[in-house]
Amino acid sequence: MDRKIGSRPSIRDVARSAGVSPGCVSNVINGRRKQDDPIGRAVHEAIEKLGYRRNTIASNLRRSQSRFIGLVIPDFENPFFAELVAQLEQQAEGTQYRIVATSSREDPEIELRELDELAGWPVAGILLVPSMDSRCKPVIQTSDKPVVVIDRIIPDSDLDVIAVDNFEASAEGMRRLLELGHRRILIAYLDDGIVNVDERLAGVRAAAAQHSDELEVNFLATGPDVEGARQRIGDLLDENPGTTAIFCLFNSATLAAYGAAQARNLRLGQGLALLSFDDSTWMSQVQPAVAAIIQPVAEIARQAWERILTRIDAETEPAGIVRVRCELSQRETLIAANGVQESASRTTEEQV
Amino acid sequence: MDRKIGSRPSIRDVARSAGVSPGCVSNVINGRRKQDDPIGRAVHEAIEKLGYRRNTIASNLRRSQSRFIGLVIPDFENPFFAELVAQLEQQAEGTQYRIVATSSREDPEIELRELDELAGWPVAGILLVPSMDSRCKPVIQTSDKPVVVIDRIIPDSDLDVIAVDNFEASAEGMRRLLELGHRRILIAYLDDGIVNVDERLAGVRAAAAQHSDELEVNFLATGPDVEGARQRIGDLLDENPGTTAIFCLFNSATLAAYGAAQARNLRLGQGLALLSFDDSTWMSQVQPAVAAIIQPVAEIARQAWERILTRIDAETEPAGIVRVRCELSQRETLIAANGVQESASRTTEEQV
DNA sequence: ATGAAAGCGCTAACAC
DNA sequence: GTGTTAGCGCTTTCAT
Numbered sequence: 189m190d191r192k193i194g195s196r197p198s199i200r201d202v203a204r205s206a207g208v209s210p211g212c213v214s215n216v217i218n219g220r221r222k223q224d225d226p227i228g229r230a231v232h233e234a235i236e237k238l239g240y241r242r243n244t245i246a247s248n249l250r251r252s253q254s255r256f257i258g259l260v261i262p263d264f265e266n267p268f269f270a271e272l273v274a275q276l277e278q279q280a281e282g283t284q285y286r287i288v289a290t291s292s293r294e295d296p297e298i299e300l301r302e303l304d305e306l307a308g309w310p311v312a313g314i315l316l317v318p319s320m321d322s323r324c325k326p327v328i329q330t331s332d333k334p335v336v337v338i339d340r341i342i343p344d345s346d347l348d349v350i351a352v353d354n355f356e357a358s359a360e361g362m363r364r365l366l367e368l369g370h371r372r373i374l375i376a377y378l379d380d381g382i383v384n385v386d387e388r389l390a391g392v393r394a395a396a397a398q399h400s401d402e403l404e405v406n407f408l409a410t411g412p413d414v415e416g417a418r419q420r421i422g423d424l425l426d427e428n429p430g431t432t433a434i435f436c437l438f439n440s441a442t443l444a445a446y447g448a449a450q451a452r453n454l455r456l457g458q459g460l461a462l463l464s465f466d467d468s469t470w471m472s473q474v475q476p477a478v479a480a481i482i483q484p485v486a487e488i489a490r491q492a493w494e495r496i497l498t499r500i501d502a503e504t505e506p507a508g509i510v511r512v513r514c515e516l517s518q519r520e521t522l523i524a525a526n527g528v529q530e531s532a533s534r535t536t537e538e539q540v
Numbered sequence: 541m542d543r544k545i546g547s548r549p550s551i552r553d554v555a556r557s558a559g560v561s562p563g564c565v566s567n568v569i570n571g572r573r574k575q576d577d578p579i580g581r582a583v584h585e586a587i588e589k590l591g592y593r594r595n596t597i598a599s600n601l602r603r604s605q606s607r608f609i610g611l612v613i614p615d616f617e618n619p620f621f622a623e624l625v626a627q628l629e630q631q632a633e634g635t636q637y638r639i640v641a642t643s644s645r646e647d648p649e650i651e652l653r654e655l656d657e658l659a660g661w662p663v664a665g666i667l668l669v670p671s672m673d674s675r676c677k678p679v680i681q682t683s684d685k686p687v688v689v690i691d692r693i694i695p696d697s698d699l700d701v702i703a704v705d706n707f708e709a710s711a712e713g714m715r716r717l718l719e720l721g722h723r724r725i726l727i728a729y730l731d732d733g734i735v736n737v738d739e740r741l742a743g744v745r746a747a748a749a750q751h752s753d754e755l756e757v758n759f760l761a762t763g764p765d766v767e768g769a770r771q772r773i774g775d776l777l778d779e780n781p782g783t784t785a786i787f788c789l790f791n792s793a794t795l796a797a798y799g800a801a802q803a804r805n806l807r808l809g810q811g812l813a814l815l816s817f818d819d820s821t822w823m824s825q826v827q828p829a830v831a832a833i834i835q836p837v838a839e840i841a842r843q844a845w846e847r848i849l850t851r852i853d854a855e856t857e858p859a860g861i862v863r864v865r866c867e868l869s870q871r872e873t874l875i876a877a878n879g880v881q882e883s884a885s886r887t888t889e890e891q892v
Numbered sequence: 893a894t895g896a897a898a899g900c901g902c903t904a905a906c907a908c
Numbered sequence: 909g910t911g912t913t914a915g916c917g918c919t920t921t922c923a924t
Contacts, residue, residue, distance in 0.1 A: 196684050198917055209895045214919055221893080239682070244660040245597050246917035250900050264625045270616045277616075277643060286657070289641050291629060305638070308596040330591070332548050414825055443825045450827035470822040473766055473795045475802035550901055561911045566903055573909075598901035602916050 197238040205234035217242060245310075254310040257496060259289040260302050261317045267468050268439065268483065269317065272338070275489035276315065283497075285312065296321040303327050313496045318342060320382050334499030338492050341383050341509065348499065349509045350492045352483050354384050357514035358391030361435060361463050361481055364516065366395065369525035370433040370461060372404045376421055376445060377437040379409050388437045388465055406431070410441050417444035418451075425452060432525045433461035439468050442478060462521040476520030487512050549590040558586035569594060597662075606662040609848060611641040612654050613669045619820050620791065620835065621669060624690070627841035628667065635849075637664065648673040655679050665848045670694060672734050686851030690844050693735050693861065700851065701861045702844045704835050706736050709866035710743030713787060713815050713833055716868065718747065721877035722785040722813060724756045728773055728793040731761050740789045740817055758783070762793050769796035770803075777804060784877045785813035791820050794830060814873040828872030839864050 199217075203210040208227060215221040216231040223232065234240070248254050259276060261269040273289050280287045288311070292299035299319045304327075306314055313334040318324050325342050328335045337349045365373055375392055378385045389407070396405055408424050410417035421444050425431055434449070436442040442464035446456070454460045457476030464471060464480040471478035491510050498505060551569075555562040560579060567573040568583040575584065586592070600606050611628060613621040625641050632639045640663070644651035651671045656679075658666055665686040670676050674694050680687045681697065689701045717725055727744055730737045741759070748757055760776055762769035773796055777783055786801070788794040794816035798808070806812045809828030816823060816832040823830035843862050850857060 199919095200917080210917090211895060211897090211919075215894085218919080220920095227894090239684075241656070241660045243662065243917055244657070245662050246601055246900090247919075248900095249598055249601060249902095249916095250918045250920085252900060264616065264622045264629075265619065267617065267619075267622075270619075270622050273616045274643065274645070277645070287642070290639070291626065293626070293629070304593075305596070308593045310595065310597050332591075414821065418825065440821075443822055447825040447827055468822075469766065469792075470795055470820075473770065473799040474826070475799055551903095552901080562901090563903075563911060563913085564909095567910080570903080572904095579910085595901055598916090599903075600916095601900095601918095602902045602904085604916060 196243075197240045199240070199242075201238055202231065202234045202240045205238060206230040248310055254312040255285050256288050256309070256311045257285050257313045257315060258306040258309065258311040259287050259315045260299065260306070261289065261291050262294045262299075262319050264291050266439075268339075268466060268485065271485045272317070272489060275486050276493060278486075279489050279493035285497075287315075292319050294319050296323045299324055300327060303331075307331065307333075312500050315492055315496060334496060336492050336496045336499065338488065339384070341387075343383065346507050348495055348507045350488055350495060351384075351509065351511060352488065352514050353511040354387035355391040355394070356511075357481050357516075358388040358437065358465060359395040360391075361465065361516060362392045362395035363398075364522070365433050365435060365461065365463065366399050366401075366403075368433075368461065368523065371401060371525065372428065372430045372432055373406070374421070374424060374428070374431050374434045374445075375405060375407045375437065376410050376417065376434060376441040377407065378441065379411065385437055392435065392437075404428075404430075410444065412440075414440050414444050414447075417441050418448045421445050422448040422451065425449070425454065431460070433463070435463045435465075437465045439464060439466040442466075442468070442471065442480070446474070446478065457520045457523055460521075461523050461525075467517065472517075472519065479519040479522035480517050482515045482517050484512055484514065548595075549592045550595075551592070553590055554583065554586045554592045557590060558582040600662055606664040607637050608640050608661070608663045609637050609665050609667060610658040610661065610663040611639050611667045612651065612658070613641065613643050614646045614651075614671050616643050618791075620691075620818060620837065623837045624669070624841060627838050628845060630838075631841050631845035637849075639667075644671050646671050648675045651676055652679060655683075659683065659685075665852050667844055667848060686848060688844050688848045688851065690840065691736070693739075695735065698859050700847055700859045702840055702847060703736075703861065703863060704840065704866050705863040706739035707743040707746070708863075709833050709868075710740040710789065710817060711747040712743075713817065713868060714744045714747035715750075716874070717785050717787060717813065717815065718751050718753075718755075720785075720813065720875065723753060723877065724780065724782045724784055725758070726773070726776060726780070726783050726786045727757060727759045727789065728762050728769070728786060728797060729759065729789040730793065731763060737789055744787065744789075756780075756782070762796065764792075766792050766796050766799075769793050770800045773797050774800040774803065777801070777806065783812070785815070787815045787817075789817045791816060791818040794818075794820070794823065794832070798826070798830065809872045809875055812873075813875050813877075819869065824869075824871065831871040831874035832869050834867045834869050836864055836866065 199210045199213050203213045213231050216228055222228060263269055277287050290302050292302055296319050315336050315338060317339045322342050325345055337347050339351055341349055341351055377389055396403055408420060410420050434445045436445050449456050449460055456462050462478055464478055467480040467482045471480050551562045551565050555565045565583055568580055574580060615621055629639050642654050644654055648671050667688050667690060669690045670692050677694050677697055689699050691703055693701055693703055729741055748755055760772060762772050786797045788797050801808050801812055808814050814830055816830055819832040819834045823832050
């Protein structure tokens, strides 16, 4: 009541109210002193009465330690990253650390600003999903706090990275389509020069190269927006009516392909196969359900969390890239080239 | 070089290196002193050389002010909240404040913990999308920092709230269906006791009550998971084959309804109308595109941001509820009961 | 066991 | 203008 409005009671107010010293209050708060004697009780009462809450930041400042881990992702609206944030929060649960999340909106400038900002924070470590640009590389390499890169490899660097096995997963997807008899395949990818997509493309190419039959594989760079992607995929389908399968290398292309196919009355799961790299909720709910290569986000989060904690404890471990395996979910749009469904039922989906 | 590894150079190191006092360095950093004289230059050089970064937190502690605004949402994976975070970050851009986002995973316990945590933070204000439970009410009301509630009204309170006009938007949606000749309508809602859904239900009921014809309106509580919702909606469609329109009062029910309709070969946009409260990317991309009541997230974010800044400046303004109007996007699944499409083309969508 | 006092990194009021 | 100094809220020796 005797303090200026808006400012909260400090440890000193509690001490005064309980008739003890601030240090003593600190001891009580941090359990370094028995709680159930007259003094301990008095302190607790004062805390209660004044509505005292410890200032975490001041506490950390004094301890010269931090219980925060900064997370920078490109975009909250991408379901993959949204799930990543959720899973990382889950990992943080129960540990002494908490996640502080911000996004770069895929803008390298903002990304640098965010990293810069975090550098001025007392964060114990940084988890980063880099934007589609490697400008952040020097900043990370000279960072004084541990950084773990997630999902997107930064070329020519020896940073800690947790990513999925893009190459192998794509190759497997492509092999699957070839096994199913597809020979005219449309590969929709985002753009050149994006690490993940490049790796996925390489996987597709490798699988195609191993195949002996004559293939007609069309590679289409769709660009980032769904609307434009639908247009381009549609055009390509019109020009290549013999196409029997579409393999989309990132999730919004799948939505575009789905729409384009519907618009042309191409019956997915009957005349046309569709496979997506990266899953989304809608894919398993529509009918026919869209087959997808599922990125094990929970596992990625687990690995990233483990790695950053290790790094915080001991900075001496050698850095390295961890590749997490993806699962191909066998849903209804994954059919043979003759139109036969390989798997008719939802219940045969492989679990992640 | 003479400091312990992992700890960053402080303002004192810079001062020593530049041969000036810490206070002087502070003055240079904060532009309270001209930069381009020998001393100013020496300081800048020292900063450069040591790789000094200001510790934002310590700075804020000393200034007894904060440049952070805490945001607590129920769930990063809900596209509506994801967009909200993105839009709020956009609002924060250019201001002196930044957003620190965490989620409660719809768990009232975690929500309380998060609010408690923020109470111990030097945040200037709190933006909260409450979980589906009002347990947080007392905490907010006794908070020593301004709180603005977003999206979900907390009953019987006089807090600052920014929400959409659920009642009016639902009523308009329902009226629209009635005008289009629908008389057997399925209303899929999440569950009773959830504020937003209750308001939407009330809007639907009010519109139905105003109508003179005999109506058969089925209300179905789907529960939170899409799979279960699809099952229940499917069952209800089977039991009521005369149903000509489905109105889903939250976004994942729309996905469930879409899947259920596809599974039964009910042609959406031809035999069956579908209207969604809340938009998602997939809705405008599938064919027929799913009509949706669009919540103007950007506007919600704008209002919330404006409100919290006002509150931070002056806590004296009277609190109040701001209701933001939604837009009905006229897409292809919004057809008349006789099967005629009211609007055939995507291009006639109203803009948000 | 307990309280006084120093100090985390920084800023602001104050003297010089 | 410039450096000295006190202190933001807290923790942690270190005397008592």
